[in-house]
Amino acid sequence: MVQAMIIMWMCSGLDGQAPSLKRAEQITGKTLIFYQVDLLDKDGLSEIFKQHKIDFVIHFAAMKAVGESMQKPLFYYKSNVVSTINLLEAMIIMVMKENGVYNMVFSSSCVVYGNPQYLPIDESHPIGHVPNVYGRTKFAIEQMLEDICRAEKLAGSSWGSDANTLRTSALALVFSTAEYCAPVWEGSCHTKLIDTQLNSTLRIITGVCQPTRIDWLPVLAHISPPELRRKEATKKMYQKLLDSPDLEINPILQSPPNHRLKSRKPIWSRGNQLLSQNFSNSEAWTNSWISTDIPNKNLITSPNVKIPGFSLPRREWVLLNRFRTGQGRCAELMKLWGYTKDPNCACNVPQSMSHILDDCPLYKFNGGISNLHSVTPEALNWLKDLPLRL
Numbered sequence: 001m002v003q004a005m006i007i008m009w010m011c012s013g014l015d016g017q018a019p020s021l022k023r024a025e026q027i028t029g030k031t032l033i034f035y036q037v038d039l040l041d042k043d044g045l046s047e048i049f050k051q052h053k054i055d056f057v058i059h060f061a062a063m064k065a066v067g068e069s070m071q072k073p074l075f076y077y078k079s080n081v082v083s084t085i086n087l088l089e090a091m092i093i094m095v096m097k098e099n100g101v102y103n104m105v106f107s108s109s110c111v112v113y114g115n116p117q118y119l120p121i122d123e124s125h126p127i128g129h130v131p132n133v134y135g136r137t138k139f140a141i142e143q144m145l146e147d148i149c150r151a152e153k154l155a156g157s158s159w160g161s162d163a164n165t166l167r168t169s170a171l172a173l174v175f176s177t178a179e180y181c182a183p184v185w186e187g188s189c190h191t192k193l194i195d196t197q198l199n200s201t202l203r204i205i206t207g208v209c210q211p212t213r214i215d216w217l218p219v220l221a222h223i224s225p226p227e228l229r230r231k232e233a234t235k236k237m238y239q240k241l242l243d244s245p246d247l248e249i250n251p252i253l254q255s256p257p258n259h260r261l262k263s264r265k266p267i268w269s270r271g272n273q274l275l276s277q278n279f280s281n282s283e284a285w286t287n288s289w290i291s292t293d294i295p296n297k298n299l300i301t302s303p304n305v306k307i308p309g310f311s312l313p314r315r316e317w318v319l320l321n322r323f324r325t326g327q328g329r330c331a332e333l334m335k336l337w338g339y340t341k342d343p344n345c346a347c348n349v350p351q352s353m354s355h356i357l358d359d360c361p362l363y364k365f366n367g368g369i370s371n372l373h374s375v376t377p378e379a380l381n382w383l384k385d386l387p388l389r390l
């Protein structure tokens with residue numbers, strides 16, 4: 001259902017009275033919100049993205065005279081390609097990174113197929129060898145969209161998957177690779193670099209904001225902290241080597257050589273230590289959770305237990321975790337992070353995540369944070385109906 005339609009235009013001279021707008025209002029039965037913004041005006045554009053929850057963008061704005069494009073190529077590249085880059089940047093920053101998904105319809109041109117090799121042209125016809133500047137701007141944008149999709153799929157998006165799928169994929173692909181040689185480099189100062197990447201993976205699974213405290217990430221993703229998993233892998237490997245008398249390293253482990261350099265941390269010293277301490281991943285995790293001091297900590301009695309909500313749709317799962325951690329795109333934090341100027345809610349008091357949940361006369365949930373955390377049916381309905389993009 002169309003909640004709001006935002007029309008952005010790059011030409012001047014429109015006043016919101018165009019017949020096509022009136023027709024769109026008739027079809028949708030909604031009053032449309034109209035903005036006249038040049039797509040080359042980056043600030044104006046991102047202001048619109050900040051003000052509305054945008055699920056879908058239909059991008060038709062372009063210059064399209066073939067003859068003129070041959071005379072004014074730079075003007076065409078700027079009007080068509082640069083404007084699309086601005087729009088995509090606004091979308092990626094404001095829409096995709098927050099919701100994990102975005103949708104776009106882009107009006108390209110059949111010119112991208114070049115001189116036809118057969119007729120009628122269908123979608124499997126080869127593209128490229130475009131004969132004019134107008135067509136080349138459209139072709140360039142198509143290539144750009146393809147590249148962005150590929151990069152986002154590889155690097156950051158959730159692909160619309162639920163948290164269970166993301167967690168399993170992360171364990172199978174990311175964590176197993178990171179831990180493959182853990183016993184060798186566990187003691188290295190470079191492990192921190194790997195941990196940073198593993199923590200970003202946990203952020204993708206849980207959908208929490210960047211400033212969320214790191215202690216939350218393993219608990220929400222139900223994957224124990226990287227440094228503890230590494231210790232466990234080291235202990236396991238050490239035990240395996242001890243149990244294999246045929247291996248050449250075995251006699252060395254039985255009577256290890258003296259330490260020569262302080263900076264070296266061979267597996268026999270760390271493995272032996274972990275074994276003699278009877279290191280347990282789950283115990284160490286519980287102890288570190290007990291000693292942390294973060295808001296809403298009492299929601300979690302044991303960090304080893306999987307929290308509710310893993311099978312929820314992406315939007316509700318992400319919202320839920322942002323309320324659990326108290327870190328979301330509420331007005332107060334958006335001001336703190338430098339995105340907006342006004343920290344207040346529509347009810348005129350500072351809008352924190354807990355204000356929305358517990359105090360706000362417009363939005364509050366009567367069940368409180370503990371019912372929200374347990375995802376009661378009422379909590380799920382509240383999350384689904386909440387009209388805010390947090």
Ligand SMILES: [Zn+2]
Nearest residue numbers: 345346347360
């Ligand atoms: Zn409020």
